[in-house]
Amino acid sequence: MERFDALIKKDGSGRLTIVEIPFDAKAVFSKPKGTIYVSGTINGIGYRSKLLSRGGGRFVMVLDKTVQKSVGFDGQAMAAEITMSCEDMDAVREKPEKLVDIMSDMDVLTAIKTRRSIREFTSKPVSQDMVNAILFAGMQAPTAKDKRPYHFIVIRDRHVLSILARNNPNAAMMEESAGAIIVCGDKNIEGIKEFLYADCAAATQNMLLSIHGLGLGGVWCGVASNSDWRKLLIHQLALPPKLEPISVIAFGWSAGIKESVCRWETAKIHYEKW
Template sequence: MDVIDAILTRRSIRKFTGRVISDDELNVLLKAGFQAPSAHNLQPWHFVVVKDKEKLEKMAEKHPYAKMLPQSGCGIIVCGDINRETREGFLVEDCSAAIQNILLAAHGIGLGAVWCGIYPDADRTKVFSEILSLPDNIIPVGLIAVGYPNEEKSPQDRFDNTKVHYEKW
């Protein structure tokens, strides 16, 4: 799929068939995540892949916007290592870029995906850290439910010329 076409047609998918994605598909998504840009090329991200249905159900119970997770093909939790952050805020930006790459890659290979935020919600961050047994220096930033889509959504043109400013506000 052409990259511009992928950007303009990607939509958040929240209904899945329940079929687990293959290791080959998962590797495409992870490689895309690793290719994201990062501040000072520190690459602070770590990816926790969850396919276990019980764990997916537990995470869905704890996240108010991830109820679709047990029907997805897997969950990818993008985490950041605070020991690799030189300035506050870059870690979240870096992990967000990795998340977007994964979302676009999923769409590009015919999968559906949706980004469910974890950080900066302190309660969610704590719960997901416990569920995933994360070390103290690792922050869960976002959860991606990904799988075979069980819904179709038309592209939306979200361009808004009133939000474009040249040279000054």
């Protein structure tokens, strides 16, 4: 990891906010070709970005508005302490995880009709293959312009689950769950918040239905804006400024059976107009 001091400032055009990198990034990070993706901190605030070449071994990093706001940049040149590491994104893309093709005997309409929120779990572990099947279902959800702005953070660590459970009474079931999936939206990929929330909500519902279809139980925990729990999620998971935690799914083997409920309401259906 490289550590250096630099100025956050506007470029010559006044349109971009940049940091000039004080070394030859290609040489230092051993990346003779291709885009250099980096991550680290700016004055202790996490970021992920990529470097732009200016020729002659010179590079700059452009800071988006979210990062600028997080570090307190107001348009005037600002001193910053920066840490930076190279992320080998090409290697990640070239080695996709092999998935086991897990099937469900439950048809989709039955899953929709019978799914219930489960808040009590047994101690029986859930296999990674089943978790992968759930995540795959989330990635199959529709998104605006196919931007796919979601990231899924899987929590299995009992200590972390306990911390998150004990700081939100509405998420207390996480204490006994087999794990949790935090659905985050990438504001850099989808800048329209209504679309970002809708995309992540669609992925969340897909995963909830797949959890039920696999014979497991799950529950959707909401993340309220400006809540202390949201701040805890950001801190505990070390989320960069571009990622917003939108929903949390606790999952595991159900400790009981909940009867399905028919929610059909004719009064909520309208044709052509109100």
